[in-house]
Amino acid sequence: MSLTDVLTSLQALPLSTAIAESDWLFPTIESLHVIAITLVVGSIIVVDLRLIGVAATNRPLGAFTAQFLPITWTAFALAALTGSLMFLAKPVSYVGNVFFLSKLALLLAAGLNMAAFHLFVERRAHQGQALGATRVFGLTSLTIWIGVVALGRWIGFTI
Amino acid sequence: MLNAFAAWLIKTPVTAFLENAAWAVPTIQTLHILCIALVFGGAVFVNLRVFGLIERDQPIAAVLGRFLPPMAIAIVVLAITGALLIASEPNRALFRLVFWVKMGLVLLAVAATWTQRRLLLAGSARDGAATTLSVRLVAGVTLLLWVGVIFTGRWIGYATGWPGSPS
Numbered sequence: 001m002s003l004t005d006v007l008t009s010l011q012a013l014p015l016s017t018a019i020a021e022s023d024w025l026f027p028t029i030e031s032l033h034v035i036a037i038t039l040v041v042g043s044i045i046v047v048d049l050r051l052i053g054v055a056a057t058n059r060p061l062g063a064f065t066a067q068f069l070p071i072t073w074t075a076f077a078l079a080a081l082t083g084s085l086m087f088l089a090k091p092v093s094y095v096g097n098v099f100f101l102s103k104l105a106l107l108l109a110a111g112l113n114m115a116a117f118h119l120f121v122e123r124r125a126h127q128g129q130a131l132g133a134t135r136v137f138g139l140t141s142l143t144i145w146i147g148v149v150a151l152g153r154w155i156g157f158t159i
Numbered sequence: 160m161l162n163a164f165a166a167w168l169i170k171t172p173v174t175a176f177l178e179n180a181a182w183a184v185p186t187i188q189t190l191h192i193l194c195i196a197l198v199f200g201g202a203v204f205v206n207l208r209v210f211g212l213i214e215r216d217q218p219i220a221a222v223l224g225r226f227l228p229p230m231a232i233a234i235v236v237l238a239i240t241g242a243l244l245i246a247s248e249p250n251r252a253l254f255r256l257v258f259w260v261k262m263g264l265v266l267l268a269v270a271a272t273w274t275q276r277r278l279l280l281a282g283s284a285r286d287g288a289a290t291t292l293s294v295r296l297v298a299g300v301t302l303l304l305w306v307g308v309i310f311t312g313r314w315i316g317y318a319t320g321w322p323g324s325p326s
Contacts, residue, residue, distance in 0.1 A: 031313040035306060042200020067213045150189040157185055
């Protein structure tokens with residue numbers, strides 16, 4: 001079974017046709033997607049500005065980010081769910097869209113950046129060390145997420 | 160009058176530029192969404208603190224002091240990018256009821272946020288806790304208003320103009 005077969009059968013699911021044919025389902029899911037994204041990006045901006053060292057520098061890094069990361073993950077789950085539902089409406093078109101594929105690649109890059117920070121820097125960062133590396137991880141994350149938002153908007157114009 | 164305004168706006172060089180540069184509108188929309196992230200994110204974080212769910216070790220005044228200034232700057236950028244988005248396609252926004260509902264909700268949400276600031280600062284100066292029923296009620300209403308702004312904003316793209324509007 002080829003990828004096209006999989007995508008075509010996804011597109012034929014009752015859920016997919018319901019989303020594609022309804023006047024209000026897609027905009028409703030999209031609105032929830034925007035709400036989720038603003039919370040993902042909003043909370044990540046807060047964390048990254050602390051990593052970069054321009055905001056909340058008087059607060060211990062670990063305690064501060066622990067306040068906001070649960071919001072990031074909850075909102076990310078909602079963004080992934082609503083994003084998957086929008087994908088179901090037109091899977092063949094999305095997979096053929098270069099902006100959609102680039103957005104997925106950037107999301108992967110964001111995940112790798114976070115994992116690398118966690119593995120190599122976080123423990124020292126919590127002790128107030130490795131300030132330079134921490135700053136680079138924060139800047140990288142901020143840049144990636146601005147790119148994710150931009151690519152998401154470009155998908156809307158090209159799908 | 161609205162027809163005359165839209166007819167004037169559509170002939171300005173701003174509209175001509177935004178129509179011709181394919182990258183301009185998505186770029187402005189990206190900036191618009193990033194600023195919504197600052198405003199809505201800030202409103203959610205302040206209110207999670209009001210409900211005692213995050214930053215419990217920080218005074219409410221400190222949390223307000225951290226989030227309100229970027230929210231205020233973002234509101235100004237939202238007004239500018241929003242105006243440019245209207246100029247990019249005047250007939251798309253101005254003659255759709257949901258656009259005016261959004262504008263009404265924006266005014267209410269800004270007023271509610273400002274009221275909240277006053278209530279919270281007065282409350283935290285008085286007893287440091289500031290979580291009376293009225294404070295929680297205003298917090299809930301403020302968040303719902305911002306959610307309404309995002310929903311109606313997204314819906315502008317899907318709505319049709321009212322009867323007799325230019326297309």
